[in-house]
Amino acid sequence: MSTIVLLAVTGLGLAALYFLVASGLSLVFGLADVLNFAHGLFLSVGAYATWWAADFMPVEAAVLVGVAAGVATAVLVELILIRPLYRRTIEQVLVTVGLSLAGVALLQSVFGADPRPFPRPTWVEGVVPVFGARIPADRFLLIGAALLVFVALAAFLRYTRYGLIVRAGVENREMVTALGIDVRKAFTLVFAIGGAAAALAGSLAGIYFTTVSPGTGGSLLIFAFIVVVIGGMGSVPGSAVAAILVALLQQFVNYYGGSGAGDVCVVALLAVVLLWRPKGLAKA
Amino acid sequence: MILDVHELDVHLSGLHILQGVSFGVAPSGVTALLGRNGAGKTTTMRALVGLNPGTGRVLFDGADLAGKRTHERVQAGLGYVPEDRCVFAGLTVTENLRLAARGETDLDLVYNLFPELLKRGQQQAGSLSGGQQQMLALGRVLQNRNRLLLVDEPTKGLAPKVVTEVAEALERVGATVPVLLVEQNLAVVRRLAGTAVVLAAGSVAWTGDATHLLGDAELTTSLLGVGR
Ligand SMILES: Nc1ncnc2c1ncn2[C@@H]1O[C@H](COP(=O)(O)OP(=O)(O)OP(=O)(O)O)[C@@H](O)[C@H]1O
Ligand SMILES: [Mg+2]
Numbered sequence: 001m002s003t004i005v006l007l008a009v010t011g012l013g014l015a016a017l018y019f020l021v022a023s024g025l026s027l028v029f030g031l032a033d034v035l036n037f038a039h040g041l042f043l044s045v046g047a048y049a050t051w052w053a054a055d056f057m058p059v060e061a062a063v064l065v066g067v068a069a070g071v072a073t074a075v076l077v078e079l080i081l082i083r084p085l086y087r088r089t090i091e092q093v094l095v096t097v098g099l100s101l102a103g104v105a106l107l108q109s110v111f112g113a114d115p116r117p118f119p120r121p122t123w124v125e126g127v128v129p130v131f132g133a134r135i136p137a138d139r140f141l142l143i144g145a146a147l148l149v150f151v152a153l154a155a156f157l158r159y160t161r162y163g164l165i166v167r168a169g170v171e172n173r174e175m176v177t178a179l180g181i182d183v184r185k186a187f188t189l190v191f192a193i194g195g196a197a198a199a200l201a202g203s204l205a206g207i208y209f210t211t212v213s214p215g216t217g218g219s220l221l222i223f224a225f226i227v228v229v230i231g232g233m234g235s236v237p238g239s240a241v242a243a244i245l246v247a248l249l250q251q252f253v254n255y256y257g258g259s260g261a262g263d264v265c266v267v268a269l270l271a272v273v274l275l276w277r278p279k280g281l282a283k284a
Numbered sequence: 285m286i287l288d289v290h291e292l293d294v295h296l297s298g299l300h301i302l303q304g305v306s307f308g309v310a311p312s313g314v315t316a317l318l319g320r321n322g323a324g325k326t327t328t329m330r331a332l333v334g335l336n337p338g339t340g341r342v343l344f345d346g347a348d349l350a351g352k353r354t355h356e357r358v359q360a361g362l363g364y365v366p367e368d369r370c371v372f373a374g375l376t377v378t379e380n381l382r383l384a385a386r387g388e389t390d391l392d393l394v395y396n397l398f399p400e401l402l403k404r405g406q407q408q409a410g411s412l413s414g415g416q417q418q419m420l421a422l423g424r425v426l427q428n429r430n431r432l433l434l435v436d437e438p439t440k441g442l443a444p445k446v447v448t449e450v451a452e453a454l455e456r457v458g459a460t461v462p463v464l465l466v467e468q469n470l471a472v473v474r475r476l477a478g479t480a481v482v483l484a485a486g487s488v489a490w491t492g493d494a495t496h497l498l499g500d501a502e503l504t505t506s507l508l509g510v511g512r
Pocket of ligand 2 (some may be wrong): 325326327367
């Protein structure tokens with residue numbers, strides 16, 4: 001029993017990371033049709049900026065520096081590299097893939113290829129007893145942060161003017177412009193939001209894995225893409241549900257079926273969902 | 285003329301769809317843009333609002349629209365109601381209206397024309413009937429101050445009672461704002477339009493008085509392929 005509880009809570013912690021990366025990816029694709037392979041770079045930039053800033057300030061404040069760095073990177077990437085290439089899908093893929101490779105290489109040359117120990121707030125070091133299981137407290141930090149971001153995103157989409165534009169644009173971008181709205185401003189905003197969430201995921205991944213390395217972004221990005229496709233492009237609740245499904249499946253199967261089996265099952269889940277609902281869970 | 289279209293050419297997927305289309309829209313009243321299926325009416329409307337790339341000259345109230353993007357044209361007062369309504373299915377009626385509001389709006393007019401929209405404010409637009417969706421598509425644009433309306437087949441696929449309701453609304457609106465109307469229902473054209481422009485195979489085939497066109501059975505048959 002205590003093993004199951006531990007696996008479940010750890011799985012939810014992992015789901016939190018997947019959700020934070022996937023929600024931005026999903027909104028960017030849903031609204032702007034951009035398949036952003038450089039999204040993992042926002043995560044890595046956030047993680048390294050936090051790691052760097054933690055020398056000068058408490059970790060909690062350093063995370064904010066990381067988020068700001070993620071936002072800045074995302075906005076610059078959108079304005080300089082993506083904006084001239086809207087509607088040119090192949091070029092976009094090439095540019096974002098190239099950028100993610102170059103970004104990893106750059107991080108390696110600056111910080112080295114080896115994992116660096118990541119600063120952790122002291123209050124996540126303890127364990128919390130739940131139904132007889134001893135759960136490391138950092139899991140709850142991850143879950144809590146993802147819940148906050150989920151609520152904030154839902155409120156943004158539901159109650160703000162730009163949220164309305166994003167929801168409408170995901171459905172039919174052309175029609176939004178035909179109502180007199182400059183939809184490209186919303187593109188930049190969605191990139192900024194995605195950059196913030198990914199950078200937060202980067203810091204949390206550092207805290208969770210206790211280290212940061214240039215490859216962290218890329219490996220999380222693969223599962224985030226799977227989460228986006230399973231959840232349905234452009235749907236934040238879809239990403240949340242899919243993140244939980246994928247992470248729990250991965251945790252349990254890796255534990256009971258041997259490590260690596262969980263990743264295979266995730267790909268199998270992807271195939272099943274695509275056959276059953278080609279547009280993902282959110283869209284019937 | 286509120287709108288002057290001069291030698292408009294549109295190529296889509298390598299096909300030469302519009303070939304030197306020229307016509308004008310009067311500064312008041314309803315101008316009908318007619319033609320058989322596939323004549324190029326929707327292509328023309330989309331090019332005017334900047335959704336189709338086109339060459340040639342389009343003057344809107346004297347200002348050249350060249351290089352202006354779609355949202356800028358609309359903000360300049362060109363209200364566009366597309367064929368097939370295109371309401372946002374996942375947004376409520378109120379959200380659809382709020383999204384489309386530009387500056388000072390007149391929702392009273394919209395709710396007055398279509399009381400149904402007031403009753404169904406919280407309903408998802410995707411679950412509205414076809415007629416209600418058309419009312420929403422019109423309401424979205426009519427709440428704003430427009431200097432010209434482009435309306436593409438607003439009565440397509442609607443029951444006779446709703447056709448009448450939509451025609452009445454356009455008649456009221458047309459009294460204050462000039463309208464370029466694509467319409468297949470000739471009874472509606474007869475009721476609303478002063479001038480008619482007929483397209484055939486991507487060019488203007490006839491321009492003149494709408495009543496004259498519809499009064500001439502031979503002409504209507506040859507241009508539109510229908511009797512009266
Ligand atoms: N994106 C496109 N690519 C290629 N051809 C197109 C495209 N859009 C329209 N066409 C063609 O252009 C021609 C004109 O189409 P358009 O939709 O303007 O006709 P229409 O007059 O509005 O017809 P309807 O009365 O059926 O709505 C048609 O032959 C159509 O097949
Ligand atoms: Mg048409």
